[in-house]
Amino acid sequence: xxxxxxxxxxxxxxxxxxxxxxxxxxxxxxxxxxxxxxxxxxxxxxxxxxxxxxxxxxxxxxxxxxxxxxxxxxxxxxxxxxxxxxxxxxxxxxxxxxxxxxxxxxxxxxxxxxxxxxxxxxxxxxxxxxxxxxxxxxxxxxxxxxxxxxxxxxxxxxxxxxxxxxxxxxxxxxxxxxxxxxxxxxxxxxxxxxxxxxxxxxxxxxxxxxxxxxxxxxxxxxxxxxxxxxxxxxxxxxxxxxxxxxxxxxxxxxxxxxxxxxxxxxxxxxxxxxxxxxxxxxxxxxxxxxxxxxxxxxxxxxxxxxxxxxxxxxxxxxxxxxxxxxxxxxxxxxxxxxxxxxxxxxxxxxxxxxxxxxxxxxxxxxxxxxxxxxxxxxxxxxxxxxxxxxxxxxxxxxxxxxxxxxxxxxxxxxxxxxxxxxxxxxxxxxxxxxxxxxxx
Amino acid sequence: xxxxxxxxxxxxxxxxxxxxxxxxxxxxxxxxxxxxxxxxxxxxxxxxxxxxxxxxxxxxxxxxxxxxxxxxxxxxxxxxxxxxxxxxxxxxxxxxxxxxxxxxxxxxxxxxxxxxxxxxxxxxxxxxxxxxxxxxxxxxxxxxxxxxxxxxxxxxxxxxxxxxxxxxxxxxxxxxxxxxxxxxxxxxxxxxxxxxxxxxxxx
Numbered sequence: 183x184x185x186x187x188x189x190x191x192x193x194x195x196x197x198x199x200x201x202x203x204x205x206x207x208x209x210x211x212x213x214x215x216x217x218x219x220x221x222x223x224x225x226x227x228x229x230x231x232x233x234x235x236x237x238x239x240x241x242x243x244x245x246x247x248x249x250x251x252x253x254x255x256x257x258x259x260x261x262x263x264x265x266x267x268x269x270x271x272x273x274x275x276x277x278x279x280x281x282x283x284x285x286x287x288x289x290x291x292x293x294x295x296x297x298x299x300x301x302x303x304x305x306x307x308x309x310x311x312x313x314x315x316x317x318x319x320x321x322x323x324x325x326x327x328x329x330x331x332x333x334x335x336x337x338x339x340x341x342x343x344x345x346x347x348x349x350x351x352x353x354x355x356x357x358x359x360x361x362x363x364x365x366x367x368x369x370x371x372x373x374x375x376x377x378x379x380x381x382x383x384x385x386x387x388x389x390x391x392x393x394x395x396x397x398x399x400x401x402x403x404x405x406x407x408x409x410x411x412x413x414x415x416x417x418x419x420x421x422x423x424x425x426x427x428x429x430x431x432x433x434x435x436x437x438x439x440x441x442x443x444x445x446x447x448x449x450x451x452x453x454x455x456x457x458x459x460x461x462x463x464x465x466x467x468x469x470x471x472x473x474x475x476x477x478x479x480x481x482x483x484x485x486x487x488x489x490x491x492x493x494x495x496x497x498x499x500x501x502x503x504x505x506x507x508x509x510x511x512x513x514x515x516x517x518x519x520x521x522x523x524x525x526x527x528x529x530x531x532x533x534x535x536x537x538x539x540x541x542x543x544x545x546x547x548x549x550x551x552x553x554x555x556x557x558x559x560x561x562x563x564x565x566x567x568x569x570x571x572x573x574x575x576x577x578x579x580x581x582x583x584x585x586x587x588x589x590x591x592x593x594x595x596x597x598x599x600x601x602x603x604x605x606x607x608x609x610x611x612x613x614x615x616x617x618x619x620x621x622x
Numbered sequence: 623x624x625x626x627x628x629x630x631x632x633x634x635x636x637x638x639x640x641x642x643x644x645x646x647x648x649x650x651x652x653x654x655x656x657x658x659x660x661x662x663x664x665x666x667x668x669x670x671x672x673x674x675x676x677x678x679x680x681x682x683x684x685x686x687x688x689x690x691x692x693x694x695x696x697x698x699x700x701x702x703x704x705x706x707x708x709x710x711x712x713x714x715x716x717x718x719x720x721x722x723x724x725x726x727x728x729x730x731x732x733x734x735x736x737x738x739x740x741x742x743x744x745x746x747x748x749x750x751x752x753x754x755x756x757x758x759x760x761x762x763x764x765x766x767x768x769x770x771x772x773x774x775x776x777x778x779x780x781x782x783x784x785x786x787x788x789x790x791x792x793x794x795x796x797x798x799x800x801x802x803x804x805x806x807x808x809x810x811x812x813x814x815x816x817x818x819x820x821x822x823x824x825x
Contacts, residue, residue, distance in 0.1 A: 380743060380744030380745070381743070382741070382742075382743045383743065518813070518818050521809065521813060521818070522809060522810065522813060522819070524809045525805070525806075526805045526806060526807075526808040526809045527805065529657060529660070529669060529672050530669055530672065532660070532808055532809060532812070533660065533667075533669035533812065534669045535809075536809065536812040536813050536815075536816055536818065537667055537669070537816070539813070539816070539818055540816035540817070540818055543816075543817075543818060557667075561667065561669070564669055564670065564672075564673060565669065570744065620806075621806065
């Protein structure tokens with residue numbers, strides 16, 4: 183289920199103690215074993231040892247800064263800056279939330295991590311809480327994962343070993359694209375609907391119940407738990423100097439197979455994806471960008487390379503679109519999904535995204551109206567930077583890349599043709615429209 | 623009434639830009655209510671209405687600025703700089719010019735908070751934006767009573783048309799607020815309008 187991939191220079195190797203590679207996921211040999219060290223607490227403690235508490239607030243923050251850890255939920259924001267901001271609150275007042283909402287339909291890495299290495303996440307949650315002097319620790323998990331993870335069992339098990347200094351509350355999140363957005367999370371954990379709130383205030387100032395709130399993706403917390411054990415130098419042994427460490431990726435191959443893999447940042451995309459049967463690659467998920475397969479073949483998994491061309495690593499979603507599918511049809515389906523995932527709060531998003539989705543649907547159809555391309559360009563400009571959250575911006579980024587990369591396909595459609603050999607959908611898009619009840 | 627000469631040009635300019643400002647501000651009010659209730663204008667995509675609201679506001683600011691500055695610079699009547707923003711201190715028509723100053727101050731608050739919207743937060747912006755409903759009627763009263771232009775003839779009718787239009791929009795806005803869709807149903811509704819989703823009843 184979960185291959186592990188290091189950089190080109192990093193050969194696959196068996197783990198040497200707890201600090202080997204893969205770092206987060208159990209090594210492949212352990213996978214079929216139900217008592218893999220990730221999920222089995224005794225095996226986990228044997229591999230990594232007890233939670234390395236620092237016994238003082240703030241002590242870990244300098245190490246996280248030295249490690250250069252960034253958020254793995256998609257935004258790649260420096261973790262130490264958030265820690266510092268929340269640590270400024272009165273001791274015991276702040277709240278720490280581990281974010282496993284994973285609303286992105288194409289991503290499965292948080293789900294995989296919850297399943298394979300829950301104790302790294304829970305250790306990271308405790309250590310982050312200690313670092314900022316938090317009085318409350320929450321794990322925010324997509325509700326439909328409840329049946330598939332044993333989270334309800336792990337917490338009493340950890341208590342039996344006396345591992346957790348703060349009791350961990352679990353809050354289940356709706357399976358919505360924006361449910362993991364920081365302010366939507368803060369609203370949900372406070373008892374409201376999981377819809378983005380208008381900022382300011384930012385959640386690190388006033389989040390859950392109006393308290394300073396540290397929100398970190400669960401993969402970020404797992405890295406933090408390892409940095410606390412093996413140190414910043416160890417963390418930087420993988421990755422690039424500017425983007426150290428490894429990250430989890432969800433790899434959707436052109437063949438249709440889906441894997442969660444851990445890869446060193448800077449790994450060539452061609453190592454992660456088989457590009458021989460791919461026409462285009464989606465990088466960074468549904469708020470990310472399409473790249474032509476030939477261009478992707480020359481790039482590595484790093485924001486340093488991806489940002490200048492309008493893409494980013496995001497939460498590590500990589501999808502190789504097979505050559506027998508039409509990128510416009512795929513993009514139109516995703517655009518429709520993203521429009522339906524709007525919370526309907528801000529005018530540009532509420533009105534703009536349905537218009538954009540309709541124009542994309544026309545473009546994906548036979549002989550689109552010649553005006554559609556102009557309309558799309560104009561409307562994209564009108565919604566950008568206008569929402570309370572990044573939803574319109576991310577949608578426009580995705581759409582603009584589709585227009586760029588699938589230009590030849592657009593010309594085919596204008597002539598009444600399409601390159602697709604099959605109409606079978608490739609990218610996963612949840613079915614069914616939304617209702618008010620879906621937000622909580 | 624004397625003709626336009628070099629000494630009266632500024633006075634005429636001030637009155638003319640005042641009239642245009644009233645028309646523009648009325649349009650900004652009406653389109654603002656449209657934006658608030660997701661209304662449409664024929665030939666415009668729904669969200670371009672917001673752009674129109676903003677651009678007309680900026681145009682109105684320019685006309686109000688010229689209106690005020692020409693009134694001060696003009697030597698026909700003496701209006702001090704301070705009287706632009708401090709109500710009821712003008713020696714000429716203190717009450718009616720004072721209302722102009724009140725309207726201008728409220729307008730400035732609305733515009734400044736809109737420009738700083740990203741930094742001040744939605745709640746503050748929204749609260750201050752409500753002041754537009756105070757600023758516009760005060761501006762109307764100022765328009766009608768500061769000079770005699772609008773008290774008779776075609777300009778009186780123009781003023782009445784502006785008032786009727788804004789009141790009409792207000793009525794529409796209030797009805798729409800009562801009958802509007804709940805937030806979560808708006809996007810599906812718009813998607814259904816565009817043929818991207820089956821109607822609620824068809825699901």
